[in-house]
Amino acid sequence: MDLLNALVTLLNFVVIPAASYGAQLALGALGVTLIYGILRFSNFAHGDTMAFGTAMVILFTWWLQGMGVHLGPLPTALLALPFGIAVTAALVLFTDRAVYRFYRRQKAAPVILVIVSMGVMFIMNGVTRFIIGVEEIRFEDGERFVITAGEFKKMTGLAEGLAFRSTQAITIVTAIIVVAALFWFLNRTRTGKSMRAFSDNEDLALLSGINPERVVAVTWIIAAGLATIAGTLYGLDKAFKAFNYFQLLLPIFASAIVGGLGSPLGAIAGGFLVAFSEVGFTYAWKKVATYVLPDSLAPDSLLQLMSTDYKFAVSFAILIIVLLFKPTGLFQGKSV
Amino acid sequence: MSNQLRNILLFGFVGLLIVLEGTTTMGGLFGGSWNTALGILNMGLISAILALGVNMQWGYAGLFNVGVVGFVALGGLAPVLIATPPVAAVWTAGGAFRILFALAFGAAVIGAAIFLNKRMRGKARALAMLALLIAGFFLFRAIFDPAVTLVEGYQPATHSNIGGLGLPVLLAWPVGGLFAAGAAWIIGKTALGLRSDYLAIATLGIAEIIIAVMKNEDWLARGVKNVIGIPRPVPYEVDLQQSAGFVEFAERFGSDPVTASTVVVKLLYALLFVAVLAIIMWAAQLALNSPWGRMMRAIRDNETAAEAMGKNVTRRHLQIFIIGSAICGLAGAMIVTLDSQLTPGTYNPLRFTFLVWVMVIVGGSGNNWGAILGGFLIWFLWIKVEPWGNQLMQLVTYGMADGALKRHLLDSAAHMRLLTMGLVLLLVLRFSPRGLIPEK
Secondary structure, eight states: OOHHHHHHHHIIIIIHHHHHHHHHHHHHHHHHHHHHHHHOSOOTTHHHHHHHHHHHHHHHHHHHHHTTOOBTTBOTHHHHHHHHHHHHHHHHHHHIIIIIHHHHHHTOOHHHHHHHHHHHHHHHHHHHHHHHOSSOBOOOOSOOEEEOHHHHHHHHOOSSOOOEEHHHHHHHHHHHHHHHHHHHHHHHSHHHHHHHHHHHOHHHHHHTTOOHHHHHHHHHHHHHHHHHHHHHHHHHHSOBOHHHHHHTHHHHHHHHHHHOTTOHHHHHHHHHHHHHHHHHHHSBTHHHHHHHSOGGGOOSSOOBSSOGGGHHHHHHHHHHHHHHHOTTTTTTOOOO | OOHHHHHHHHHHHHHHHHHHHHHOOGGGTSOOOHHHHHHHHHHHHHHHHHHHHHHIIIIITOOOOOOHHHHHHHHHHHHHHHHSOBOHHHHHTTHHHHHHHHHHHHHHHHHHHHHHHHHOOHHHHHHHHHHHHHHHHHHHHHHHHHHHHHHHHSOTTTOOSOBOOOOOGGGHHHHHHHHHHHHHHHHHHHHTTSOHHHHHHHHHHHHHHHHHHHHHOHHHHOGGGOEEOOOOSSOOHHHHHHOHHHHHHHHHTTOOHHHHHHHHHHHHHHHHHHHHHHHHHHHHHHHHHSHHHHHHHHHHHOHHHHHHTTOOHHHHHHHHHHHHHHHHHHHHHHHHHHHTEEOGGGOOHIIIIIHHHHHHHHHOTTOHHHHHHHHHHHHHHHHHHHHHHHHHHHHHTTTSOSSHHHHHHHHHGGGHHHHHHHHHHHHHHHHOTTOSSOOO
16 A cells, blocks of 8 residues: 555646646636627637637747747747737637627527537638648747656655646646636626626616627637637647647537536536546556555556547536536526 | 529539539649549539438428537448458357447446436435446446457457448448437437537537547447448449450440449449439428428427427427438448448548538528538539639749748648638528528
8 A cells, every 4th residue: 555656646647637638628618608608609619719829829939939039937838828819819809790790680599600600610720720730739848847757756755756747837827817817807897797797688788788799899809818828728738730629629518518508617617527537537547546455456457447539428428417417507507 | 583493503503513524624623534523423412412311400400410420420330330241250259249248238237227217316316326337337348348359359450340241231321320310319318408509519529429439449340440342232343344245335435444434333323322312302302391391390490389289399309300310321321332441530520510511501401402402512612622722822822932831822722621611601601591492
């Protein structure tokens, strides 16, 4: 029995990766849930908005690097983020003007808006590929590790190492800052309050003199910001590839629905729930079990519940369970 | 111009496009080869069938299925499991039987869980179900894993799967439909009756999972190692070229035997596909104009009113969702038969799900003729936009100096397809939401 080593292994392979992945999902799901709450449709283009935003951030990162600007130990991409967000926000505002506003005025059924968002997804996907191509791009620079496995072993004298990559640290810290700022905005500012009012009851909000176009525009800008940040963090952590962002749609929607569509708090909880289940179900628990169990009980097999290729199946299973037993989600979102 | 005439002209236009592709190059706009023209025609026929399936779900009933690619892939499994010869060694060694037993056991566990869910209440139910599912899962893996190792270990370079039944490949087409219907039943049972977006997300998910299973479960259909040489319902080109009668036949048309054999094989496929399309179209038109079709449209247009009239909306939705998905599965089996290979890596949602949606919406949702027209037209565009985009880019970059920008622009012409399809979809939705051939 060696609980300390087991704990370190668990932290290294499950808790830290799942926490950073969960933060990325939560940011993505927040965008989806905000759009759902205010504009009342599931935005299928969100994954490709993330991809587009990340592509913009990569371009600006290259530009900054070319000018010799560096952030020292931090990745240059963080400096490029505001530029990327600005371009992405401009694009989604243009999309809203050119595409969505027409259907909003018509009071079209939500499902029509979903199909429209599918068309937007096609175009955004094409534009992203057009601009940056389909290859895998790594754009992280600066310090790679906060602490490497070797350093940790030397420091503590334990048999197991704990590697904490700087991208994981940055993901978690950024997510906390962004979520805190978002909640402050939604709960304390006038615009944020008008957004919540609009989400709760559109007619009442309109009666009390809230300008719907302004609320919608602010929502799109925030969603673009969240998408760009989530996409950049995911790209820093893993790598940028346009198609991967399309595939992120499923876990992101699962997170948003599990938490309850339209509920920001639910989106965050859902993101972490989905991430921890994905990692937990696809991790081979053999090492941890060997440390915890007495020698006579040590397992022979990998103790892996599912191969990592089926991680989508985990988010899907969670989605189905929630749909079957609690269709409004854990935090009582909207259900029409 | 009457509607009838307009529709005939639209179909004539698509026919003309295919004929032009076959006969002229017109400065590089068309291929000028009957081989590519018939290739487009064949996939166009299959696309039309796919579009009919999705049109039933969307046009008749207003169901939003974003998992078409999953049903197509599942249908594609059928030719492998039906038509390829069985791998005798893994059956005699018991590996294959054990896999079947494990799957049956897994199904039994899920059945028992559903039974518990219905019979018990409260905390006891949750505990009992959890215990059953966890124990069932580990038992399943204990039976399943050794059998899979055995099957996948058998001649990995050529087999490593359980093979098929060695039956005629045409039988696989309806079986492919059945496979897809089964998956649709499971999804429909969980997601129908909830809000409309949920069905979209659930189908998106099931499609991802079906494709993940087909890529990774090597015992089933060799995963990404692909199955090639699936038996065909038509003669092989090589055999035709060697038969004296055929060579004589080709010479009478003044063409060499190699080209003639490929064209004849493609024509035979086209005949088979036309037959299937005609049967489905006939049935679909009959259904649409029957009381059942009227009920479906009534439900689509006003669910509350239809429910008040005593119609069981959820049940009808489930019914049509299964039928539409089965047609997609049938088309999937036809695609695999046409290619005579199964390559799970090629099932891309953009290509199979969203493209079919563009076909339905451009053609005219709710109208079967529209779906068929959309299938042909959009498939033709999908094939031709890439070479056209290349030519356009050549033209744009003609005066440019060689450099990174020119190279980038030339390379990115390949991505024009998605852009064009998205643009076509948005334009049609905005300016002509009822499509080219609107619903009556």
